[in-house]
Amino acid sequence: MGVTASCRRRDAASDTETDSQQQQHERRMSGVGDEIEAVICKEEDLPQDGMKSFEMGEGKVLVVHHKGQLSAIGTKCSHYGAPLEKGTLCEGHVRCPWHGACFNVTTGDIEDFPGLDSVPKYDIHVAEGQVRVRASKALLATEKRTKEMAKRDPQNSTALVVIGGGAAGASCVERLRQEGFTGQVVMITQEPHLPYDRPKLSKAMHLTPDKIALRTNQFYEDGDIEILMGVSASKVNTDEKSITLSTGEKVTYDKLFIATGGKPRKLGIPGGDLAGVFVVRTPEDANAVAADAAGKHVVVVGTSFIGMEAAAYLATDNRAGSVSVIGNTTVPFERSLGSGVGNRIQRLFEEHQVKFYNNVGVKEFTEEDGKLKGVVLESGETVAADIVVLGVGVVPNTDFLASSNIPRDDRGFVPVNEFLETSIPGVYCGGDVASFPLMLEDGNRVNIGHWQVALGHGRTAALNMLGHTSPLASVPFFWTVLFGKSLRYTGYGKYDDIILGGDLESLSFIAYYCHGDRVVALASLGKDPAAANYAEMLHQGKFLTKAEVTADGEMALKIKCY
């Protein structure tokens, strides 16, 4: 059975190659300008159906043999550099094992996030039993490929405006340019920073915003993307198609994308405004906590992801004097991950000297001389505290829409259709503030606050704003890192039972969240690529059944592409 070869022009150097199979010839490289070409392996070394990486020059290429087609792309995920070889190959794309990013195996284009860039694609050609790859030296070195952005054409006066500088906003503005839009692109962000990698805030609280910026200033300049930093939108008038900024200025739009994200909840209790009480929303919050924590009593309120990640960060390497965590459930992550997983994670934290106060709420914060001193629990007990970190939930940042006719539901989220358009034509909404139809929920509207979902929304909104009708189609995927352990989660939904596979005790497990007979979500630790596999399966509209995973707890590792 032959292998289809990609079409490429014959190179003068390769014509002189005799068909001697000596080892010395196998790795001979010919440099043609900025490209190199080399034999990377023999035809029989190619995977029958799958992926395999090979060295080439100073770098590596990933050869994919899928559905009879041979292609070569970069080996590393554009998000955090994970080895794509260890991911899931299905339906013409490879899904990264770490955080679920998805790349087309023929073109290397990014199809699902996180990560913003695509991976390089190289030419591959089989001749005389030898497999040759031609690659751009630059791409081979960086292993990332940023799509080219169009430049502003002053004749094009169409203005596409994005309110929000988070994941959805960032992804939207660059996608608009990458799709060739030449009109005006404006991003309005209330933070004084360029968009940054938000998931890192709670995991590495010391990182300053410039160190985690998603793109450089130069990038936005090259793309003629105007960014208005440190201003917020205070009003939107859809009849006039204008946005009034906090400075009083007005910005007009032809189409609008609202992606203002969440606003962290604070506890409206006595002492809640004391200086030592922090939320973790901005880099300033995180950096302030990190800078001040040494030798201090830190109390984290909230046992879901923000709180627990912050607690884990502070409880490592003596970053804080002591870390205590207060939660109103029996164990951390009780609702999101279940009490089995939650209990095991609590014990992981306790092994790192974190003290837990569960099943209790906070009544007030006490002070001495104006400085935070303690946290009073509803049980009456007081916990000493110099710093409090609140991780008690988030509400959509949509108050500024109150005076507009853009509808919001009773919790403040903005309902949209599968093209992310609100009921007002030309006004789109995505990210944490949107209530959008989810394929997994049979098209019912949900609100999801995952970084990956938001990036995808930015992309989808951009395509739709440009008239390339493109419905939402991604599978929710998120991850959390606690004491160096990465827990990966994919799927969505209320569950009525949890089946555990692997070994919870040794932190190498898969948890299957079941609703009736269907596995609606999966969480895994130390079991790659279970989550990527399941994300792929869900993407195809299929599910594992409760019976299947009960019979074999390792099922998610064994599912193959259909």
Add this chain to the structure above:
Amino acid sequence: MSYCKQEGKDRVIFVTEEDHNGPTEVSLPQDDETPAGLIQPDGDINWACPCLGGMATGPCGVEFREAFTCFHYSTADPKGSDCLEPFRQMSDCMAQYPNVYGNKEDKEEENAELAKEMSTNGEQTEQVSVKA
């Protein structure tokens, strides 16, 4: 003259200066006791042998012993080819405990991921733009 005296539990030796100087003329008996190896004199496997790297104990100790015993007594050709089932079970068991039977490659990957989570996004200047 050197002499030896038993005082209760103690044996006391008085050595003359003459006898003490110079090398001893005593010859020790041949030590038949070489340190215990993998196979005991009766042919059984010594599970405490350090060469087993502790695999005979731990969460998969039982599976290991069964596989190894099978191999040890196997008369098939090649040796051990009739032991696929116990080895498979051992392998399945060990896969369940990566923290104990760590795959070095997996650990390296875990460290690489953690490093990325906690570090700067860097490399922004290295982006290469290519026509889509």
